[in-house]
Amino acid sequence: MDFTFTAEQLEFRDTVAGLLKTEVTSDSIRARWSTDSGKDPALQEQLLAMGVYSLLFPESLGGLGMDAIDAVLLAEACGAVALPEPLAETMMVASPLLVDILNRGLGNGAIQPIIDGVMDGRVNVAVLHPINPYLNFAADVDWILAGSGDGLYLLPRDAVNLTPAKSLDPSRRLSSVEFDPSAEHRVAGGEVGAALLRASLNLGGLTVAAQLLGLSELLVSQSVQYTQDRNQFGRPVGANQAVKHLLADVAVQLEYARPVVARAAYTVGVSPERADFAVSHAKLAATRVAQLAARQAIQVHGAMGYTWECDVQIAAKRIWALSYEWGDEGFHKNRIHEWLLQPNALLGPEYTFGRRSLVG
């Protein structure tokens, strides 16, 4: 039984996080707000060179052969700088779905070239799951893997109709996507299609949960800094218990959400058929702490907190947006209590405290 990450996992995370911290500043994010693409192409090149886009592809396909546990650390690092680009989604949702399709012998030979293209940065793929009404950064994708009913479709960019929509978060570039679910683009349907979409939903939920942890961490550190610097009544405002306790509550929820997300990543990796509960738990826990972090961060910044100038809005608005992606609170809570309160639910310490593992 060991909940810790390995030194190699942490080292890789630190390398990528170091680059992100240097390159993704609040100034660079604000600079993106005034561009159409909303992206920093130079950063993309650097991330590509580090192998981040090859992370979850197996070594047999030329990838790095890492797993969801490695990837959640990186997704959290993306959140910790409020990275606007959908790196985590490409890495953790689109890549495994491509591999899954390939391994099932589906896709009529189209998948291998796409995978190669993703790894060398020529091809951009996004996943449009029916649970998400909008797709982020759709304008420059080459391929969209889209779900409709239990069907999964592989669509080239010119086979879909994009209508831009403005996000509350100036870092996001949303579109609604229309497409014709025709046999020509169909990759899978029936039970296989449903299974692929369900796996994507769980990976999507996990990806967002990990980013929400990073975003919460970012707000806590911004807030701690501000409450040390800002003086009133002749001392830092952070010396007051009423202010301290707001942030202590965030710190507790944040620390407590971390292993929930780690455990969901572990379950997705070793026992994906049992991942629904773990991912819903992770998304709920991460959303809860992130929402609290956004609220308390604005509160402890006082009047500064609700200005456009204050950088708190960058992470806070991302949190508000991500809370609804890949299933909102109601969706994930329903998945849990529908299971928990069914007449034959297996309850009792015997089941929650499984003797062998935490994966159940």
Next chain:
Amino acid sequence: MQLEFSPADEQFRNEVASWLRDHLCGEFAAIRGRGGPGDEHHFVDERKAWERTLAEGGWTCIGWPEQWGGRGATIEQQVIFNEEYARAGGPGRLGHIGETLTGPTLLAFGSEQQKQRYLPDIRAGQAFWCQGYSEPGAGSDLSNIKTRAEWDEQERVWRFYGQKVWTSLAHESDFIFVLARTDVSQRGHRGLSFFLVPLAQEGLEIRPITQLTGTAEFNEVFFDGACCSPEDLVGEEGDGWRVAMGLLGFERGVSTLGQQMLFQVELDEVIRLAKENGASRQPALRQRIAEAHIGLRTLRYNSLRMLSGEDDGSLSREAMIYKLAWSNWHRNLGKLAMDVLGPEAELVESAPYELNRLQSLFLFTRADTIYGGTNQIQRNLIAERALGMPREPRGDA
């Protein structure tokens, strides 16, 4: 990351489970699941006999070194023991203060003579201990201790004057460890010393304090000339604060998983009741039941993570926040239980004031967010020590 127990640990788990199955029966069948919070006044003699049976089987003090009768059990094995103990319905442990606080303190700070004198009886389930820290004027501000220890040159003993309060299980114990002021010219954490004091003696009076539940788990302990020998001073005179703080660090959380298994039993009862009386059809209650369920799992993952780190005995950041997390969860469970019961929640089982298990849970959990450091004090510690926020100026009083 590796979220399974090793085969060797699984074998240990089977050994614990089968021993408990073979022994927690017959004369001990009646105490299964008894003696927990709100129920601690029941079956005291039987539970002391059970401690001796546990000891004969080698299941007390398993984390102690073998030299002192322990098994030198790893953290994982201690976790497993506590889980299986709770799973088997093991009764509330009367020996836990001696085992988890007195013992490790003496192993770290005690003299050879103190170890020889006290450790074997704790290990054998023969001597029971309580903790003399809090006082009427020293609660959250523990260093404000006023109880005095005076050296009696004629009798060559230390004599105690003052009062301790909130002393859990003092009325069922044989010894108390006392933090007392040996140098009254000093204030705060200076001038304190740490003593081992027998409870059954002249000049020492124990008065139970009745709680919201109508039961009495803790006490006031009055000292008016009670004494201990010079050999029962732990560490140097004036070194008490260091010993006392070291002691608080020994509880690394191995018992938290057993505690959580008891929480699961309580939650299951709430869910069973909700299904039975129709409360589970109310959307608002369904949501809260789901919250409670995932909240408990969150506590479990965090405890396992807390125990995953380096075994250097130091408290990690997540260990520091455990108290705040579980106490809020448990308090909310008590309220959920009442809301699931609905109007039935008001009716006591029988006169004069016999509560059912859920009522007792509800009332007892109001204490959880207070004892052992209130939630407000916990948040101060987290903000100042974990987040590095500015310290609050202290008053001069």
